[in-house]
Amino acid sequence: MSEKIIVFDTTLRDGEQVPGCQLNTVEKIEVARALELLGVDVIEAGFPISSPGDFHSVVEISKAVTKPVICGLTRAVEKDIDVAAEALQYAKRKRIHTGIGTSPYHIKYKLNSTPDKIMERAVAAVKYAKKFVEDVEFYAEDAGRSDNEYLARVVEAVIAAGATVVNIPDTTGYCLPHEFGEKIRYLMENVSNVHKAVISTHCHNDLGMATANTIEGVLNGARQVEVTLNGIGERAGNTSLEEVVMILKSHKNLPVYTEINTKQIYKTSRLVSSLMNMPIQPNKAIVGRNAFAHSSGIHQDGVLKNRENYEIINPKDVGIKESSIQLTARSGRAALKHRLKILGYDFSKDEIDKIYDRFLALADKKKDIKDDDLRALVGKAAREDRAIKLELLQVVCGKSSVPMATVRLKINNEIHSATASGNGPIDAAFTAVKQLVKRKVNLEEFLIQAITRGSDDLGKVHVQIENRGKLYYGFSASTDIITGAVEAFVDAISKII
Numbered sequence: 001m002s003e004k005i006i007v008f009d010t011t012l013r014d015g016e017q018v019p020g021c022q023l024n025t026v027e028k029i030e031v032a033r034a035l036e037l038l039g040v041d042v043i044e045a046g047f048p049i050s051s052p053g054d055f056h057s058v059v060e061i062s063k064a065v066t067k068p069v070i071c072g073l074t075r076a077v078e079k080d081i082d083v084a085a086e087a088l089q090y091a092k093r094k095r096i097h098t099g100i101g102t103s104p105y106h107i108k109y110k111l112n113s114t115p116d117k118i119m120e121r122a123v124a125a126v127k128y129a130k131k132f133v134e135d136v137e138f139y140a141e142d143a144g145r146s147d148n149e150y151l152a153r154v155v156e157a158v159i160a161a162g163a164t165v166v167n168i169p170d171t172t173g174y175c176l177p178h179e180f181g182e183k184i185r186y187l188m189e190n191v192s193n194v195h196k197a198v199i200s201t202h203c204h205n206d207l208g209m210a211t212a213n214t215i216e217g218v219l220n221g222a223r224q225v226e227v228t229l230n231g232i233g234e235r236a237g238n239t240s241l242e243e244v245v246m247i248l249k250s251h252k253n254l255p256v257y258t259e260i261n262t263k264q265i266y267k268t269s270r271l272v273s274s275l276m277n278m279p280i281q282p283n284k285a286i287v288g289r290n291a292f293a294h295s296s297g298i299h300q301d302g303v304l305k306n307r308e309n310y311e312i313i314n315p316k317d318v319g320i321k322e323s324s325i326q327l328t329a330r331s332g333r334a335a336l337k338h339r340l341k342i343l344g345y346d347f348s349k350d351e352i353d354k355i356y357d358r359f360l361a362l363a364d365k366k367k368d369i370k371d372d373d374l375r376a377l378v379g380k381a382a383r384e385d386r387a388i389k390l391e392l393l394q395v396v397c398g399k400s401s402v403p404m405a406t407v408r409l410k411i412n413n414e415i416h417s418a419t420a421s422g423n424g425p426i427d428a429a430f431t432a433v434k435q436l437v438k439r440k441v442n443l444e445e446f447l448i449q450a451i452t453r454g455s456d457d458l459g460k461v462h463v464q465i466e467n468r469g470k471l472y473y474g475f476s477a478s479t480d481i482i483t484g485a486v487e488a489f490v491d492a493i494s495k496i497i
């Protein structure tokens with residue numbers, strides 16, 4: 001039978017501890033509401049004694065969110081527990097999370113104590129918290145580096161004192177996955193009353209093993225996972241919610257499930273990232289910009305034939321509309337044709353071949369080709385047949401030089417050249433073009449616009465000219481704005497002819 005894994009989200013506590021990620025109460029409520037929609041079971045809303053702001057946030061989140069359990073963190077100190085209980089007074093379902101360090105490092109160097117005294121403080125803290133709430137979670141800080149035999153005795157004692165959940169944090173992110181799994185298994189097999197509580201994982205990512213350790217914990221008996229959105233948290237962060245949830249969902253043979261509404265993952269991840277000013281690395285599993293983007297020609301072709309050739313998760317399952325085929329110099333014709341089709345263009349094989357050559361030329365200059373670039377490219381191909389074509393353009397310009405332009409045009413299959421000066425390279429080139437076409441044209445409108453961003457961008461040029469009282473419109477796009485301007489001018493003049 002499949003067993004439920006309780007998802008305990010600590011984005012607002014361990015995640016929010018990160019310098020620069022602090023949220024105000026209104027923002028915390030917004031995140032808490034999003035976490036409720038996401039379907040997390042427990043929200044660790046803060047560490048109430050740490051500051052009046054944290055206290056206030058726990059109070060307000062307790063009022064605003066009703067479905068998940070609201071949890072407040074404390075040390076194994078009575079005053080902390082008093083303040084947490086007060087902050088949680090409005091919570092419909094509440095939990096106090098208290099604890100103390102159990103590793104030799106913490107016992108000796110942080111707490112200047114002994115294992116027996118720590119055991120007494122742990123038990124006393126749980127008993128004290130029980131006076132305020134039924135649901136008490138105990139954390140054995142630095143359990144990852146704690147001696148298993150001593151840890152088992154502490155866990156047994158706190159469960160006997162009334163702890164409903166016992167958290168086994170790998171506070172420093174040191175454990176190897178098999179070691180962490182064995183630790184959980186050891187507790188499951190050696191704590192006589194372990195069935196009276198839920199064992200929880202709380203892993204940090206200092207060596208990049210937080211997700212692997214959490215999964216090992218679950219495979220060995222843990223039934224609660226402590227996680228954050230986007231894996232944010234102290235130092236290298238905590239276990240990321242989206243990774244654990246999607247691992248458990250994707251591996252259907254595992255005897256466990258979560259009740260997370262996975263379609264909310266992407267939205268919630270973006271909300272947390274933007275409110276906390278914490279950009280998501282592009283290759284971050286599940287929620288990174290590139291997590292569902294295919295850029296090599298072989299992969300793109302494979303995905304277009306069958307998504308599952310290169311995707312183990314349906315992007316829709318995490319709330320992303322579709323995987324993206326990134327058009328770059330490594331893309332093939334299949335990807336180009338596919339994107340053009342989405343944009344409403346249906347070209348023959350020969351036409352695609354022509355557009356593909358232009359596409360590669362552009363992709364060599366511009367790393368990432370966007371839809372607007374493609375539209376411009378297609379428009380350019382359609383203008384192939386016009387009567388006047390720009391064959392060559394050379395300009396001289398710059399500080400302390402007279403702007404000059406040499407233009408060579410093919411007009412009805414005959415080559416004509418002219419050189420002119422102007423108040424800038426575009427003005428000089430337009431003058432040369434006018435000399436060659438022998439038409440009186442007035443420039444009515446001239447607009448250059450960047451399509452996306454960056455100095456490697458395509459510039460879109462719109463031109464409107466007047467000839468004998470009639471207006472003609474020309475368009476072009478190029479990474480070279482002077483060439484683009486002249487192309488657009490020639491495009492408009494072609495229409496007169």
Ligand code: KIV
Binds near residue numbers: 014169170171
């Ligand atoms: O990493 C840790 O040990 C913690 C505890 C306070 C639960 O965050």
Ligand code: ZN
Binds near residue numbers: 014169171202238
């Ligand atoms: Zn932590």
